Amino acid sequence: MTYCVGMRLDRGLVFMADTRTNAGIDDISSVKKITTWERPGERVITLMSAGNLATTQSVISLLDERSKAPKDRNPSILAAPSMFQVVTIIGETLREVVRTRAGEGPKASSPFSATLIVGGQIEGSEPRLFKIYPEGNFIEATDDAPFFQSGETKYGRPILVRGFDPAKSFEEAIRLLMVSFDSTIRANLAVAPPLDLVVHERGTFRIGAERRFEVDDPYFRTICNQWSHALRAAVDGLPKFSF
């Protein structure tokens, strides 16, 4: 499992992902699930992956090769003129990788599928955020649905639904994300720190902040410890029931 959240705020985009990967409960490991490409001052693109690790690593390697390669290697997400076209390329790459694995040879016990959250900004356009399905199609974040989750989405969703506000600062959004991740980590062993964070500030066209929260990160620990009390106090502050 995995837990990733991408948010579209007024000030830009925020991405957070856990790092646990597992092939069975007795075979766990840590892997970075956030990848970023940038042409400083012109575009910045961040991708978060959930699902089959071989699939998502293949997708990223293919995108990487094309973006680093000479002119004849096309299409490249660093050359596409819009985020829509960037996401179309990523979706087609994902679809191709899944199709190749699923269509031939031995069958795996788990599917080869993956779900991606991709966001970024290209000069001349607004920041945009997308969720790409294993079939290669995708949806875009809107004012009504301004954030995307992937992986183990349920435990951490109520707090996001209640607490999200596009006017939030990056610092406030990160605090909210910490709470959502903490709820998920406590409930599902297949989601675990370290947590990776990437921020794109609107109009900068570069990675604004990149940070890894280790399991003993002081801020992460503070949130974990204080949230229990805060939540209990919030319940206790509600009107009492009486028969």
Next chain:
Amino acid sequence: MTYCVGMRLDRGLVFMADTRTNAGIDDISSVKKITTWERPGERVITLMSAGNLATTQSVISLLDERSKAPKDRNPSILAAPSMFQVVTIIGETLREVVRTRAGEGPKASSPFSATLIVGGQIEGSEPRLFKIYPEGNFIEATDDAPFFQSGETKYGRPILVRGFDPAKSFEEAIRLLMVSFDSTIRANLAVAPPLDLVVHERGTFRIGAERRFEVDDPYFRTICNQWSHALRAAVDGLPKFSF
């Protein structure tokens, strides 16, 4: 889907269940998922069902016929000497119903399975709470795991994990349940009010309180309205993140 929670408190047992049942998103209905049997002063048993409605109704009808019938209809949950034996009878009945449907004739698109939460107290013993699987086997609530959920368990779990305390009064436990149900109802259309509540006070061997919360119930509405604010305030009260 469904959402049921059974709690074992120091003061007794509390059961809450939603009432939505659906056979597809275009075929929804309301049904009571809590059934109670009592022999006032001697035993009280409450059952909550999640899963295939035909299966759970069959189980309850079979248990009912046996409990109301003459001596030769055995085994009866009103005659069994312990909650362990009551739950064994219920588990066998469930297993039998699932097996009969699954084993012959046309196959359904959805499985015939169901999960039950059963609790009660018989004179001379402590209140006990169990969760019964479709295979007929079951687990019992312990000090480490003092409540059971069934159906759509994830959205409402973090608040229960954080807020549960066996020393709570029934009124406090019901407030906590309301919050857990509200989080679930907001996230999953297949969970919906009215909500049914049953309380067994320890040592009374009768139904202590029974209540239905309609969608416009003033207490339910108060919790729904105030919880958003309380939750946001709780997040805002946490230490701010800074880069």
